[in-house]
């Protein structure tokens with residue numbers, strides 16, 4: 510099981526608008542998502558969040574501006590090499606401007622128009638709560654197609 514980060518840039522919490530990126534290559538290609546990726550060996554989680562944020566959309570943030578809002582395990586029973594966990598963060602303050610990169614094409618969405626149909630199918634089970642300002646923990650199990658959700662347990666937590 511490997512570990513990843515996922516960061517949502519918002520204009521406040523509860524959010525009115527959220528920055529998502531269309532992933533252009535690799536795992537999740539063709540889907541909108543927050544910014545993130547694998548945590549490297551000996552890298553701190555927050556350092557990984559900031560590195561991926563800048564690599565994928567050009568924004569620069571500081572560790573003290575990252576708010577942890579979720580922890581999920583993604584389980585792929587038919588493809589166990591894909592099992593991973595994700596540390597989910599929100600950022601409300603940043604520097605620099607958004608730019609399209611080789612990995613992602615960033616785009617702002619009103620929270621009421623988040624394109625869930627073009628995102629990982631688990632997202633609709635927890636991202637609305639996160640954008641409302643809740644913190645969540647849970648596990649998602651994917652079906653044989655490695656896309657549809659077979660089972661999901663999400664619980665609200667008061668802090669991390």
Ligand SMILES: CNc1ncnc2c1ncn2[C@@H]1O[C@H](COP(=O)(O)OP(=O)(O)OP(=O)(O)O)[C@@H](O)[C@H]1O
Nearest residue numbers: 513514515535536537544545546547583595629631
């Ligand atoms: C299965 N359901 C899922 N639902 C929501 N988000 C998901 C996800 N599965 C992966 N994610 C996120 O997608 C990014 C992939 O990153 P990923 O391409 O693996 O990382 P990284 O950029 O280091 O890798 P490569 O350079 O392409 O190998 C990373 O933020 C990860 O948390």
